[in-house]
Amino acid sequence: MTRALGRPLAALALAGSLGLAGCTAEAPAPVPAPTTAATSQPDATASSAPTPAAPTLIPGGSAAQNLPFFAQVVSQVWAGPDQVSGRAYVDALTAAGFDKSAMQVTADNSTIGNAAESIEFAVRLGDQCLVGQVGPSIGDPVTTVLPGLSSGGCLIGQTRTIDW
Template identity: 30%
Template sequence: MKNLVWGGVVVVLLAVGGYGLTGALQGLDLSPAPQASGPASSASSPSPTPSASTTPTAVSLARFDPSAPASANLELFKRALDKAAQSTPASSVEGKTLTDALAGVGFSGAAMQQSADRTSANLQAPTLMVSVRVGAQCLVGQFVRSDASVSTEIAAPIQTGACLIGRQAPVS
């Protein structure tokens, strides 16, 4: 029931507010409630302390690396979108601005998708979405024109294999 209610809220936000999927879902916890395990399992085993060998190290890529973890490529993806958003007036940012920035750091144009720059009423889109298919995952970014903010996430592709829903603008 909880997921159905949140699903309705997301649909309303998408239809009315123009927030885009990433903005509408930000901050929502849609994960199922944790399953309680037996009382002995959690109380009897102390949690391990991280050692130097198990602590993850941050990887900062300068160019797209298909063999790097998705999180490292996501960081590069976000940095490229942030740079494009900050170096261009918000009213002038188009999908091509964002995809060109991604291509500039090595993401393949053939693996990219972008949302339309204009709404069906021929108004400037309040949000722009871009994605890059990387293996079995999608790096998805959203630019919000009103505050020139960028948000990114790793997502599974939709059933068609694409990363975004809707009309896809050609990416050069």
């Protein structure tokens, strides 16, 4: 490009950009769309999303399959007045459909009569166990699946007889 042709093109480009800048600076504000009943309806994607079903007992199911339901029952007892009562957990799990004869629970009190810092309870399902632990030293309840013991139980150490 020659120098003689380059200067007029640059001037033309500058004038054009200034002219466009003037037009955009004074653009009117957009007018909001009127609100109608159609826009106030719930979002279709929110209502079509499936709500997860609450866990339920799966009779004959594995410990892993029943862990969500076990944890839900334990959380419900923990939220009540008998947070550190082994019987409350055994009774709630029994009422929920777990087999009481397959359960174990540790004592609510220490050997010198103080309240236990934590208690454990378990339900044997096949060769595995649903195990829960609660108490002031634990914080929120802990639930897990552990392998069953060769002795047929779930908990190591002394447990109390479930005779109620």
